[in-house]
Amino acid sequence: MTMTDSTSSHACRTFEVRPNRSLSPTGMLIFFLVVTVLSLVVALRFLLLGVWLVLPFTLLELLVLGVSLYLFERHSRYSETLRICPDDILFIARRGVKILQECRFQTHWVSIVLQLDQQSWYPSRLLLQSHGKSIEIGACLTDEDRKAFAATIQATLEECRRMS
């Protein structure tokens, strides 16, 4: 849920959106290792007493914990890059270095749609639309951030259109 904005060249602006994560991958690894060592100390002590069945359950639990943390870390590597130039708009969704989605729009024809839910039960959706093609951006932002993001994109688009 973080959004960064940088001017990549004189005419273009680049926005980067990524989910908020309060623990670094290193921190997560350290946490997992600490839990693993403590759990294994308990399980191995019982193993030495002949209670070998504690160890499989401990390993199973550590596996679930490890997989959960890994999946979460993998998800946190997701990022969206939106580059708005006078001629075109480039959208790239990545997980780490792997590109998941890449779209290009013409700046003049693109429209921004912010879909709101009347009861506020569901999050809003921010869509880039052009020529029947529609992509959702900023899904990992909070609603307030998403509204601010939409306003910023709109202002940038207007500026780019004036320049072209």
Place this chain on the structure above:
Amino acid sequence: MSVATAHDDHHDSHDHGPPKGWQRWVYSTNHKDIGTMYLFFALFMLFFGGAMAMYIRAELFMPGVQLANPDFYNNMVTDHALVMVFGMVMPAAAGMANWMIPLMIGAPDMALPRLNNLSFWLLPAAAIMLILSILAPYLFPGTGGPVNTGWTLLPPLSIQNGIGMDFTIFAIHMLGISSILASINIVTTILNMRAPTMTMMKMPLFVWAWFFTALLLIAVMPVLAGAVTMLLFDRHFGTSFFDAAGGGDPILFQHLFWFFGHPEVYVLLLPSIGVLGLVIPTFARKPLFGYKALVYGMGVLAVLGMVVWAHHQYTIGMSLWATNYFMIGTILISIPVGLMLMNFIFTMWRGSMTFETPMLFGIAIILMFSFAGVTGVMLAVVPADMQYHDTMFVVAHFHYALIPGAVFGLYAGVFYWLPKWTGHMYDERLGKIFFWWTTISFNITFFPQHFSGLAGMPRRIVDYSIQYTEFNVISSIGGFLFGLSHLLFLYIIIQTIRGGQKAPDKPWEGSQIGTPGLEWTLPSPPPFHSFTQAPVVK
């Protein structure tokens, strides 16, 4: 050109909305829905386990066997404990964690929502298994009597029990898996999903309490799982882990059980201490005294709680060295507990206090849990424990620890957050009546048990000597009143859900003092998806 704003009335047209009707609950991945289900499940189990307690008190009303056979009595004692510990207190605390932790730390949901769904739905399956364990002797005649071991499931009795014990073991496995998955989810959420600038040392005490609770569960649950699986092997696969006739050691099971069982006490207590850390500052209108000391105190409590298990087993004949170690370790626990209680008292000191229902429960917890602490130190001393072991004194002690320490903490939490959850204020007059009713009847029930226990009345026995009659009559009358008070609790909850005075975003004047978390920035009730405004931590 401007940004087009479209109001979407058709939620099902995209993938953000949950299914309608029953599917919303069965397939739910929303932390508030799952929290609500946990809380209702715990409420159901409260009445289920409470009905067993009513039976126990009715049976003990007079000496002699009154209502059913001794095996059934022991079955009720066993399942009352299992239901209350695993089916009521833990799910209720998990429900509060599900509801409040994401709101407090500014997360849109739990880290692993589908796992959250699985954690909850394992509980009803486990509850069915527990009910089957009670019904097994009647559903499957000739497969043995009811489970009559007590919640400790001690061999050799648990090896000799009927098919009901197998259902109990499977129920414990499912409850354990549910607890572990919930713990992993909570730890992952707390570590990873805090709002920017919500550092660990800015987290509300309830979040910290659950962080330690989850770590404790992760550490000790595999031991219980291993122990009951070995029990299952002894019962059906010819092993002799705990069977002395085959070279096994029944005392080993006691060590395994209590290695889990004693930290479990702190699993039940810590969430309530977390609630207390919100309620006391809110109604004293003063910031929490010694926040950091409380956090470290909870950490020390969790660690000490894991290394003193054998104080439940002084009478088994341990070495002098081991007995001394466990005695000193147990007495040391009074230091972090005392520190916590003193911090809450100092928070109230010269505060601008008001006495709404959650605060009344908070003060009652401090007074009555301190009392349990005093009897706890008595029980920690080996020569004294030799006298008190397996008497009603122990029953009185742990009910004073667990009802004020855990259950009253949950009641305080329910009344504290009910306006936030439902969007309505509860009836304060009824809330106060409920408080006084439960507190007085609780003391009538359990205070006399100290005396009957000191006089030598054993626990877990259906009949008793005639000299204990007066204590038991008083205790049973108190028990029935205590049970009856919960109908009022149910009425207050239903009444609040159905309507009442509209609750503001901050229903309590001192809300933001009590919890510097982010839940008060949201409307009451919060929207289905939290944080329509960006959370800001001050």
